Amino acid sequence: MLEKRIRGPPVGSIFVALASGAVEVDGLVKRFGDFTAVDGISFSVEPGELFGFLGPNGAGKTTTISVLCTLLHPSGGRARVAGHDVLHDRNAVRSSIGLVFQETTLDDYLTGEENLRFHAVLYGLHGHDIRRRMDPLLDMVGLTDWAGQQTRFYSGGMKRRLEIARGLLHTPKILFLDEPTLGLDPQTRVHIWDYVDELRRRERTTMFLTTHYMDEAERCDRIAIIDRGRIVAIDSPDALKASVGVDTVTIETADDVTARDEIARGLGVEGEVLPDGEGLRMRVPDGEAFVPRVFEHLTVGVRNVNVRRPSLDDVFIRYTGREMRDAEAGGVDQFKANPMVRGWRRG
Amino acid sequence: MATTDARRAERLPGAGDTHVEHAAPPAPEGALIRNLRTIGMVWRREIIRFRRTPARMVSGLAQPILFLFVLGAGIKPLVGETSAGGVDFQQFILPGVIAMSVLFSSLFSAISIVWDREFGFLCEMLVAPVSRTGLVLGKAAGSGTVAAAQGLLLVAAAPIVGVHLDALQIIEVIPLLMLLAFALTAFGIVIASRMQRMESFQMVMGLVVNPMLFLSGAIFPLAGLATWLAVVTRLNPATYGIDPIRRVMLGESDAAPLTINGWVVPIWTEVLIVLSLGIAMLALAVRSFQKTE
Numbered sequence: 001m002l003e004k005r006i007r008g009p010p011v012g013s014i015f016v017a018l019a020s021g022a023v024e025v026d027g028l029v030k031r032f033g034d035f036t037a038v039d040g041i042s043f044s045v046e047p048g049e050l051f052g053f054l055g056p057n058g059a060g061k062t063t064t065i066s067v068l069c070t071l072l073h074p075s076g077g078r079a080r081v082a083g084h085d086v087l088h089d090r091n092a093v094r095s096s097i098g099l100v101f102q103e104t105t106l107d108d109y110l111t112g113e114e115n116l117r118f119h120a121v122l123y124g125l126h127g128h129d130i131r132r133r134m135d136p137l138l139d140m141v142g143l144t145d146w147a148g149q150q151t152r153f154y155s156g157g158m159k160r161r162l163e164i165a166r167g168l169l170h171t172p173k174i175l176f177l178d179e180p181t182l183g184l185d186p187q188t189r190v191h192i193w194d195y196v197d198e199l200r201r202r203e204r205t206t207m208f209l210t211t212h213y214m215d216e217a218e219r220c221d222r223i224a225i226i227d228r229g230r231i232v233a234i235d236s237p238d239a240l241k242a243s244v245g246v247d248t249v250t251i252e253t254a255d256d257v258t259a260r261d262e263i264a265r266g267l268g269v270e271g272e273v274l275p276d277g278e279g280l281r282m283r284v285p286d287g288e289a290f291v292p293r294v295f296e297h298l299t300v301g302v303r304n305v306n307v308r309r310p311s312l313d314d315v316f317i318r319y320t321g322r323e324m325r326d327a328e329a330g331g332v333d334q335f336k337a338n339p340m341v342r343g344w345r346r347g
Numbered sequence: 348m349a350t351t352d353a354r355r356a357e358r359l360p361g362a363g364d365t366h367v368e369h370a371a372p373p374a375p376e377g378a379l380i381r382n383l384r385t386i387g388m389v390w391r392r393e394i395i396r397f398r399r400t401p402a403r404m405v406s407g408l409a410q411p412i413l414f415l416f417v418l419g420a421g422i423k424p425l426v427g428e429t430s431a432g433g434v435d436f437q438q439f440i441l442p443g444v445i446a447m448s449v450l451f452s453s454l455f456s457a458i459s460i461v462w463d464r465e466f467g468f469l470c471e472m473l474v475a476p477v478s479r480t481g482l483v484l485g486k487a488a489g490s491g492t493v494a495a496a497q498g499l500l501l502v503a504a505a506p507i508v509g510v511h512l513d514a515l516q517i518i519e520v521i522p523l524l525m526l527l528a529f530a531l532t533a534f535g536i537v538i539a540s541r542m543q544r545m546e547s548f549q550m551v552m553g554l555v556v557n558p559m560l561f562l563s564g565a566i567f568p569l570a571g572l573a574t575w576l577a578v579v580t581r582l583n584p585a586t587y588g589i590d591p592i593r594r595v596m597l598g599e600s601d602a603a604p605l606t607i608n609g610w611v612v613p614i615w616t617e618v619l620i621v622l623s624l625g626i627a628m629l630a631l632a633v634r635s636f637q638k639t640e
Contacts (some may be wrong), residue, residue: 095476109395117388120382121388
């Protein structure tokens with residue numbers, strides 16, 4: 001049932017086989033009653049890519065993942081995961097993916113190892129294979145010594161690590177991570193990311209994650225910015241930030257007013273002298289290349305130079321006209337968009 | 348975008364370093380084997396959970412014991428011998444109390460699916476590439492086993508109230524307990540699939556579990572009742588699960604077997620009714636599992 005995972009050096013045919021894309025979404029719509037959680041989004045994820053969905057809570061991230069993982073039926077459009085249709089070929093999709101949910105989905109009364117075994121058996125692994133696959137994964141997430149403990153004694157970070165190991169147990173082609181570090185302390189977040197990086201290095205699994213943390217989105221190869229169920233921008237973090245256009249360069253000099261005039265004459269850039277001697281601020285397309293040229297024209301001494309690239313926050317503002325923290329949806333929308341809350345309601 | 352493409356190319360397979368050893372792809376196996384393994388695993392989870400929560404076992408026995416030794420002992424002098432003769436009130440309700448513990452235990456553990464939903468483990472099961480039938484059967488088998496085991500613990504109390512069972516009776520009681528447990532678990536899963544939150548639990552208790560118990564002949568004989576009560580008790584499926592247990596434990600003559608318009612319903616008919624209702628409930632449960640939303 002599971003196709004053999006392709007390993008080893010690249011062979012021409014591999015690229016042909018993978019050319020279809022790990023995830024392909026075309027005009028996907030998901031409605032709950034008259035609330036549209038996902039409003040006609042299209043994108044694709046390349047094999048081996050770390051792809052991120054960045055957006056405020058309630059933007060439709062979890063709903064999209066739930067549709068891609070066969071937990072919700074799409075209301076419109078098409079989606080293929082690992083080449084299988086999410087509506088018509090659900091078991092093939094389920095076999096191809098690993099999923100780390102936003103909330104813990106371990107059985108508290110089972111030990112770490114029992115949780116993994118439960119998963120392994122449901123995904124069709126057998127006795128010896130289970131051990132061979134489980135042990136290195138437990139080792140990788142640093143839980144070998146804890147495997148025999150019931151998971152209700154685990155910390156939040158340990159649970160999350162066990163879930164990541166579990167998601168990989170059946171060697172999925174694509175690992176979905178829904179807010180993998182939500183509710184974890186900053187130190188644990190760093191650790192989780194170390195594991196994710198390690199994983200990508202060792203397993204080269206395609207990863208699809210959702211987050212509303214800017215610093216996590218930065219780590220992705222490409223991100224889609226999603227707002228109110230629509231993708232407003234999709235590209236690499238660098239390209240997105242470059243699309244905002246301008247860097248902010250701030251220099252502190254012995255005489256900011258003279259500096260401003262010299263730069264205006266020499267480079268044609270109008271700076272702004274900040275109050276209280278905080279320096280001279282300029283907005284330019286390429287800040288790093290701009291700074292050496294500034295020095296060619298200055299006669300006053302420079303104390304400090306700061307170049308700030310646009311952040312993803314700036315990107316979000318550029319594409320949505322709002323700051324991300326202002327865009328967090330109200331409680332009702334979130335409630336409706338959460339498939340866990342909706343459960344099996346009929347109709 | 349050119350730079351991004353180049354970066355992406357570097358990540359394609361073959362950048363070569365250490366691997367976690369990969370399991371061979373699972374051997375192709377029949378859907379039947381796959382389903383049986385799923386059922387086995389879901390069943391095992393229920394058993395492990397039961398073993399690790401002794402509090403659940405104790406609380407599951409508390410109410411039946413209260414009924415048997417407090418209510419039973421208190422009412423015994425009032426009623427003397429039951430209409431059927433032979434047995435006193437305590438002896439009469441013993442099979443009913445055993446069935447009651449099966450009823451509570453199976454419905455509660457089936458409804459724990461709602462718990463699984465709130466705490467997410469249900470999602471883990473639902474995204475697995477296994478048939479929903481396997482998941483439901485495993486759950487029903489697991490909860491059913493736990494419930495039957497609890498009922499069996501109470502069978503040990505029989506000598507205390509003066510009911511002496513021989514080996515054959517015990518062997519006959521076990522499958523009857525399992526049948527009742529299985530049917531009730533299937534029913535419980537159907538309720539759970541219609542329930543959104545744990546808060547609805549009290550309502551289910553009040554509107555389903557208690558009426559089912561009181562209208563089943565678990566705690567009073569079903570002969571000589573007012574017409575409306577006689578009709579309702581004979582419409583209650585639980586009646587047909589409890590009556591055979593009593594007939595086996597107390598013997599045909601002392602058990603006051605169930606009659607409909609004077610016709611003594613044969614045990615195998617009762618078994619068949621419970622079995623077919625159980626299977627119908629199971630089919631319904633599978634259906635609600637298949638609808639993911």
